[in-house]
Amino acid sequence: MSGDAATALREAVHARLAGDAALAALLGDGGVHDTAPRGAAFPWIAAGPWRVRPLGDGGLCEHRFDLAVRSRAAGRKEAEALAARIEALLDGTALAPAGHRLDALHVVERVTMPGRDGRSFEATASFRAVTEPI
Template sequence: MTTPASVALRAAVRDALVADGALLAALGGPKVYDEPPRAAAFPYVTLGEARLADFSTGEGDGAEHTLTLHAWSRQGGHKEAHVIAGALLQALDDAPLPLSDHRLVNLRFAVADVRREADGRTYHALVRFRAVTEPA
């Protein structure tokens, strides 16, 4: 059985993030979650929404992925959320991540948005990446 490209990409992204020193310093540890614990200490990052589209060519199969990462902060102001978003960008943009049963053609930063949530004290950085994969 082969691992779907989206599952392999998500696992490789998480592995890269928990191994990145600058991100770990910004978060105060390896606080990168698929689903955060109920009482997760701020700041932390969650792996969010994923979109998958066909990117096949006449030469072979391929997939285009849009992966959203979320950084959550309560430091007081936007600064920490921006620092974490920058660390995500540095860790992943054009990173040569190894994928099981697939090949990562490219991984690129697409867009970031930093905002204050409705509670008035939580800052949320949404960072999107675009990736293209093909079967190995």
């Protein structure tokens, strides 16, 4: 039920990000990941926690998910530019998750902070989406 909706929405989000030429120009090839990559070149984007809850009967689901950008450029500028591009690509967009209709997709917040490694910056964009089966 909700697992199928989550998988379909994750795949649609990934395809949208990976298929954008402007984002690819900022990231380089292969910079969009499902989970935080080990040893990948910076900058990169990875999906963080993905929470799904049913909204009553009929398969309607609310999704709350994070997309994290990691950058080793000096300062926050690159991480924030990448997060802003992600937000522009997804906020209010009409994605088509397989077998589902996307009723809403919006940015909830963005948090930018120094990375735990002391050498990088992280910008995390949080989203809320609602899907229902077709």
